[in-house]
Amino acid sequence: MCTRNTPSLTLSRQTLRDILSRNDWDPEAIFNAELALIELISNAWRHGDTASPVVCFSLLSRTLRVCVSDENDGLPQPRTPSGLSETGRGLQLIEGLTDRWGVDPQERGKTVWYELDSDT
Numbered sequence: 081m082c083t084r085n086t087p088s089l090t091l092s093r094q095t096l097r098d099i100l101s102r103n104d105w106d107p108e109a110i111f112n113a114e115l116a117l118i119e120l121i122s123n124a125w126r127h128g129d130t131a132s133p134v135v136c137f138s139l140l141s142r143t144l145r146v147c148v149s150d151e152n153d154g155l156p157q158p159r160t161p162s163g164l165s166e167t168g169r170g171l172q173l174i175e176g177l178t179d180r181w182g183v184d185p186q187e188r189g190k191t192v193w194y195e196l197d198s199d200t
Contacts, residue, residue: 089118092135096146099139105198112177113144118196119170120148123192128152131187142198151189 100110102156124133128150136147
């Protein structure tokens with residue numbers, strides 16, 4: 081499933097939750113998938129300068145892949161936030177919540193993705 085419009089965080093989360101629930105995913109894995117999704121969409125809005133990122137979900141066997149594409153060519157780099165900084169922890173969060181993540185440069189912009197494997 082892919083969408084191209086200003087994605088609603090609520091609708092995107094609900095769609096992802098429905099897909100994973102129908103496939104008997106563990107509630108903790110669903111929570112982690114939702115939180116990582118919110119971070120990718122927020123990053124596309126904030127750092128990708130893209131009001132309408134493309135959001136795609138795929139579920140192959142027991143592996144979820146979530147992709148969020150924006151129009152900014154800059155590749156994200158994990159960084160260590162300082163002190164009480166309110167930003168800079170997003171990619172660390174994604175790394176901690178998922179099994180794999182990465183960035184694929186596109187002709188215009190990039191796609192940031194993560195994969196999460198079901199334990200069941």
